[in-house]
Amino acid sequence: MKYLKDSFNKFKKDALSKAFYDFIKYLVISVIFVFALQYVPIFKEWLNVKFSISLWLIILASLILVIFSLVLSMNIFSKKLKEIQSQNRIDELTGLKNYKALEIDLATLENERNQKDEPISLILIDVDDFKKFNEENSFEIADKILSKLGNLLNKDSRITDETYRYFMRGDEFLIIAKQTSISNAQLASDRKRKLIQDSTFIVDGDNFRLTVCCGVTEFNKNEKGSDALERLSQAMQNAKKKPKKNNTEILI
Structure with a gap:
């Protein structure tokens, strides 16, 4: 502001x-x-x-x-x-929309959900053990990794998708998938998760590999955006509790 x-x-x-x-x-x-x-x-x-x-x-x-x-x-x-x-609504590091833009778009979607009957799903992507990655490398390398990851997710999105960096200093990315049921969103999140797992991120001549967890939920009709985000966060927490992480959890 x-x-x-x-x-x-x-x-x-x-x-x-x-x-x-x-x-x-x-x-x-x-x-x-x-x-x-x-x-x-x-x-x-x-x-x-x-x-x-x-x-x-x-x-x-x-x-x-x-x-x-x-x-x-x-x-x-x-x-x-x-x-x-x-x-003011663009994340400087990744070039994606930021959390301010997400709040505005979710408020718009609340109104649209009352008028349209098309499914809308939310996908939350979080890098596994990124705190440890920061400690073993540096914040500069970590920022470059996030920038490349944001670019990868942006290129992999459909025309009906919108990708956001969830928080300014965070390693979470959120995708609003319009015209997408929760079952199709789960398939999409698994595909993105495997794409990230199979990708090599090159920073200053060094190669890095990442895995991520995904939480998926559907933005229900007559529902507030904050309620959908809370359920999405819980789905992510469920995914993070799995021993090896690198998985997707849905919450209806």
Whole structure:
């Protein structure tokens, strides 16, 4: 939120203020210049005739320019605000949508679930023993691994899927799978899990292998997003309790 506020204030100072105040500045300079010319003999007689005739035209033109300037500034402001909001919903490390975007999208889905009867499933993916991985390697390598994992998941998603990094400093990824029943979501999560298991992540010339656990649930009709997330988290905990991990658990 602080980033959004700071970006907004910077834009307001740099763009809106400049556009508006520059216009006012040049308008005032023009008016002063015109009145000053009245005292120059060459222009005095011409101004006495022409200025009195076109005074209302000048006022009208000035109003039109002011309105045009304000509309243009507000249009630029609106586009910049949308850009800032979009950036504020993207995870910098992975390029995926972040938890803020997830909250907004889940709220939208709550309304859609009341109007549409299509199934929506949620898949939570968590790297096995990632805390130990951090201790044995470094946070820098761990971040690069997460970046590559996020890219892999993003490439493997369908057009109806949306992939998120669940928390800013976490190793969990969440997928909203639209038009997907819980049974099909389980198949998809197993496929992704095996894809990750069979992949080699190369960082600074070294090869790394990962395994993950997956939790799967269905976003039920007339259900709050928070309830679905709580059930999804429980499914993940069930998966993590298995001795060798690297498995998928569903919770209806």
